[in-house]
Amino acid sequence: MRVYYGIDRPVVIQYFNWVKGFFTGNLGYAFHTGTSVARLTENSFPVTLELAIFSTLIGVVLGTLIGLFSASKPGSRRDFIGQFFGLTALAIPSFVLSTTLVAIFADKFHYFPNGFEYATPWHNLSLNLQQMLFPSLVLGIAVAAPVMRTARSSLLETQEKDFVRTAIGKGVKLRRVKFVHVLRNSFNPIVTMTGIQFGYLLGGSVIVEQIFSLPGVGRQVLQGILKREYSTVQSTVMLIACCFVIINLLTDVIYRYVDPRIREND
Amino acid sequence: MTKKSSRKTWFYYYWNSLSGRIGLILLTLLLLGALCSLFHILPYGPLAQDPTAIIKGPSWHHLFGTDQFGRDIFSRVLDGLRRSLSVSVVAVFLATFLGLFIGVTAGYFGGFLDTLAVRLSDIFFAFPAILLALAIVSALGHTWIDTSFAIAIVYTPIFVRVTRGPVLSLKELDYIKATKVLGYSSSRILIKHILPNIMPILLVQVALSLSWAILTESGLSFLGLGTQAPDASLGLMVSDAQSLVSFAWWTLAAPSLFLMLSVVSLNLVGDGLRDSLDPTRKSI
Amino acid sequence: MNPILQVKNLSLQTREDKRLLVDDVSFEIEEGESVGLVGESGSGKTLTALSILGLLPAAVEVKSGEILFKGESISQMSSSALQQIRGNRISMIYQDPMTSLNPMMRIGKQIQEVFDAHEIDDSKEKVIEALRSVEIPNPEEAFSSYPHEFSGGMRQRVMIAMAMILKPNLLLADEPTTALDVTIQKQILNLVKRERQENAMSLLWISHDLGVVSEMVEKVVVMYAGRVAEIGAVKEIFQHPRHPYTNGLIGSIVKRSHQERLLSIPGIPPKPWTIESSCAFADRCPRVQTDCTVQKPAFPTENSHSYSCFHPEGSQS
Numbered sequence: 001m002r003v004y005y006g007i008d009r010p011v012v013i014q015y016f017n018w019v020k021g022f023f024t025g026n027l028g029y030a031f032h033t034g035t036s037v038a039r040l041t042e043n044s045f046p047v048t049l050e051l052a053i054f055s056t057l058i059g060v061v062l063g064t065l066i067g068l069f070s071a072s073k074p075g076s077r078r079d080f081i082g083q084f085f086g087l088t089a090l091a092i093p094s095f096v097l098s099t100t101l102v103a104i105f106a107d108k109f110h111y112f113p114n115g116f117e118y119a120t121p122w123h124n125l126s127l128n129l130q131q132m133l134f135p136s137l138v139l140g141i142a143v144a145a146p147v148m149r150t151a152r153s154s155l156l157e158t159q160e161k162d163f164v165r166t167a168i169g170k171g172v173k174l175r176r177v178k179f180v181h182v183l184r185n186s187f188n189p190i191v192t193m194t195g196i197q198f199g200y201l202l203g204g205s206v207i208v209e210q211i212f213s214l215p216g217v218g219r220q221v222l223q224g225i226l227k228r229e230y231s232t233v234q235s236t237v238m239l240i241a242c243c244f245v246i247i248n249l250l251t252d253v254i255y256r257y258v259d260p261r262i263r264e265n266d
Numbered sequence: 267m268t269k270k271s272s273r274k275t276w277f278y279y280y281w282n283s284l285s286g287r288i289g290l291i292l293l294t295l296l297l298l299g300a301l302c303s304l305f306h307i308l309p310y311g312p313l314a315q316d317p318t319a320i321i322k323g324p325s326w327h328h329l330f331g332t333d334q335f336g337r338d339i340f341s342r343v344l345d346g347l348r349r350s351l352s353v354s355v356v357a358v359f360l361a362t363f364l365g366l367f368i369g370v371t372a373g374y375f376g377g378f379l380d381t382l383a384v385r386l387s388d389i390f391f392a393f394p395a396i397l398l399a400l401a402i403v404s405a406l407g408h409t410w411i412d413t414s415f416a417i418a419i420v421y422t423p424i425f426v427r428v429t430r431g432p433v434l435s436l437k438e439l440d441y442i443k444a445t446k447v448l449g450y451s452s453s454r455i456l457i458k459h460i461l462p463n464i465m466p467i468l469l470v471q472v473a474l475s476l477s478w479a480i481l482t483e484s485g486l487s488f489l490g491l492g493t494q495a496p497d498a499s500l501g502l503m504v505s506d507a508q509s510l511v512s513f514a515w516w517t518l519a520a521p522s523l524f525l526m527l528s529v530v531s532l533n534l535v536g537d538g539l540r541d542s543l544d545p546t547r548k549s550i
Numbered sequence: 551m552n553p554i555l556q557v558k559n560l561s562l563q564t565r566e567d568k569r570l571l572v573d574d575v576s577f578e579i580e581e582g583e584s585v586g587l588v589g590e591s592g593s594g595k596t597l598t599a600l601s602i603l604g605l606l607p608a609a610v611e612v613k614s615g616e617i618l619f620k621g622e623s624i625s626q627m628s629s630s631a632l633q634q635i636r637g638n639r640i641s642m643i644y645q646d647p648m649t650s651l652n653p654m655m656r657i658g659k660q661i662q663e664v665f666d667a668h669e670i671d672d673s674k675e676k677v678i679e680a681l682r683s684v685e686i687p688n689p690e691e692a693f694s695s696y697p698h699e700f701s702g703g704m705r706q707r708v709m710i711a712m713a714m715i716l717k718p719n720l721l722l723a724d725e726p727t728t729a730l731d732v733t734i735q736k737q738i739l740n741l742v743k744r745e746r747q748e749n750a751m752s753l754l755w756i757s758h759d760l761g762v763v764s765e766m767v768e769k770v771v772v773m774y775a776g777r778v779a780e781i782g783a784v785k786e787i788f789q790h791p792r793h794p795y796t797n798g799l800i801g802s803i804v805k806r807s808h809q810e811r812l813l814s815i816p817g818i819p820p821k822p823w824t825i826e827s828s829c830a831f832a833d834r835c836p837r838v839q840t841d842c843t844v845q846k847p848a849f850p851t852e853n854s855h856s857y858s859c860f861h862p863e864g865s866q867s
Contacts, residue, residue: 091533184655221400230404
């Protein structure tokens with residue numbers, strides 16, 4: 001224990017110095033590639049961005065649909081199935097799902113677009129999309145889980161609100177009530193969760209990027225660590241942090257657009 | 267006071283929740299498995315190689331088959347489970363203590379300390395957990411203490427947030443203000459009055475954080491930055507399985523299964539705890 | 551004698567623990583008649599009204615009984631059949647105008663929805679006309695506005711416009727003025743009265759306020775602890791209340807002419823599921839006797855003035 005405490009202090013100080021480093025901007029130079037980190041990131045960021053966009057789209061649509069399915073009859077068998085999905089999707093680590101997909105498609109069906117060098121959408125759209133397919137699916141499922149939980153609880157809460165009763169009471173068909181009245185008013189928490197998930201994907205996709213050889217920002221950090229290029233790691237990580245902050249701001253803007261009440265107060 | 271009876275009702279509600287029940291049973295089974303590894307009551311040593319039994323499928327001798335070195339997968343999985351669990355438990359324990367300390371003092375005393383704590387934890391919130399853990403581990407090293415520490419730092423901010431919130435509102439309660447007026451020392455108020463009220467929310471967060479910690483630790487091991495070969499670790503086993511899976515599916519299935527079960531059981535326990543806090547919740 | 555609505559022995563219970571909330575309630579509304587459903591909070595009046603259109607909250611279900619509209623049973627009707635009636639033949643307006651309108655949909659659209667739901671041409675002009683008839687200033691602007699831009703009184707007018715637009719045969723009004731200022735209350739009451747006259751509509755007015763009710767209705771149904779205590783013409787109820795609870799209610803209304811003391815009934819109403827075999831009012835009744843605590847008094851059927859009491863006012867005790 002004493003030894004542990006001995007290591008403890010210097011590490012903590014080390015760490016705080018590192019944190020200080022975050023704020024001194026200036027992206028360094030990555031020696032092993034012979035290019036600046038800035039150039040590296042220029043190329044890697046769009047890859048991660050594309051992956052994040054596809055994954056979030058898949059995740060939000062899937063999660064909201066399952067959430068709707070679950071919330072339509074709370075406590076019933078379909079609710080159980082929906083929640084079961086949410087639970088398992090949360091529990092499957094991305095690397096397990098990825099490895100399984102690779103095993104099935106690459107080994108059994110000999111289909112592995114990610115075996116080829118990464119293609120940007122401009123050079124070869126078809127290959128690019130195929131390369132994005134599996135990774136987006138994997139991450140999409142990971143995103144769908146929390147989105148589904150949020151959607152379900154938000155929908156259940158909205159369903160009990162007075163104006164839903166008014167809508168039913170004036171004869172609006174139930175399908176319309178579900179989608180136009182309940183769903184539309186349940187968006188706020190879903191939008192927040194989407195923003196959080198999207199931001200998370202901008203760096204948290206490192207494992208998937210590694211497995212599917214996508215040269216994204218996460219992979220850049222990982223390579224930096226493995227090759228002991230700490231300036232790369234430092235600067236890239238800070239960049240990701242900035243993005244996350246921007247995403248949060250953007251989410252606020254979306255709220256303003258979506259909820260007329262907040263729009264009013266501008 | 268009425269601590270005994272309230273503990274009874276709390277557990278009653280917990281047991282009432284299906285999720286909680288299944289989660290607890292599952293978790294107990296897993297813990298038993300991990301304990302077996304701890305006390306070396308395994309069918310085979312996790313490092314023991316058997317050249318006569320290479321890449322054998324599941325059988326009565328080897329419940330989950332063997333790997334390319336003839337090592338029994340079942341024993342390795344239990345050992346890996348123990349490792350993942352211990353790293354995660356230590357990490358979350360640290361994170362809870364640190365987070366609790368920072369969150370409660372910041373929330374209670376307010377002022378500059380509070381703003382500082384909030385700003386710092388917001389910064390950490392900006393990073394995806396795995397990335398932050400990666401970055402920290404790269405600076406620290408590959409021993410299990412380093413991994414624990416890295417994960418602890420990653421998950422401390424959420425404990426800060428989770429504990430600070432209730433403290434802020436509890437602080438304003440009349441009976442807390444009354445104890446202040448009566449001259450109770452701050453630490454006494456904190457320990458006797460505020461802490462018990464935070465306990466339930468804290469426990470839920472502990473369960474959830476444990477599940478995330480296990481995922482993070484196995485992710486790190488998968489990338490080669492956590493537990494090192496030849497030690498067994500669930501993440502590492504999955505990584506090894508990548509080259510074996512096309513002809514030895516069990517090398518992937520076993521560690522994956524146990525990983526998922528750990529995460530699922532902890533999430534269910536967290537759900538059960540949440541249900542016991544608020545029995546009106548509409549979960550199953 | 552053409553009853554447009556018949557509630558027959560309606561009993562409601564909680565879905566989960568099957569606790570009785572409303573016990574064997576029966577009353578009728580004649581064509582063109584206005585009936586007041588009176589009782590304090592918890593008496594079951596709102597739940598009774600909600601069950602007419604099948605709008606009960608998820609936690610409550612119908613235990614037994616029947617509801618007939620124009621002779622047809624609507625309590626057994628499927629959702630899709632009931633949908634045709636809602637907003638069209640029977641409409642409802644609710645207590646809290648602040649939460650009863652969709653905050654994210656423009657007012658005009660919400661009213662147009664009623665047309666769309668019943669496959670009637672939904673012209674903007676019709677909606678603007680409706681808004682004008684409920685005295686909303688600048689109806690063209692109001693059409694494109696959101697609910698939060700309006701005050702409670704205005705929102706209630708929108709609700710009324712929405713409810714009346716297809717000229718329903720029956721309007722259910724659940725305390726629409728309780729959440730409003732006294733000055734606005736009067737306006738809303740007059741508005742409803744006028745709409746009713748113009749369209750020869752039947753009305754069920756739910757309230758805890760006997761004074762307001764007396765202005766609006768011809769017949770009163772008094773509910774207490776989930777049961778019907780008394781039914782009678784407004785004048786009869788006020789001048790010759792038979793049930794001791796009704797008597798107490800009347801006595802608690804401020805009389806402007808006299809300096810009479812406000813009477814209050816000591817105690818609180820019991821929960822409907824706890825009074826299986828006694829009169830609901832027994833523990834607070836000034837006229838209580840032993841038989842009141844061991845038996846349920848018979849409930850009123852549709853006579854001109856009926857009550858459920860063993861020892862009503864005006865009888866020997």
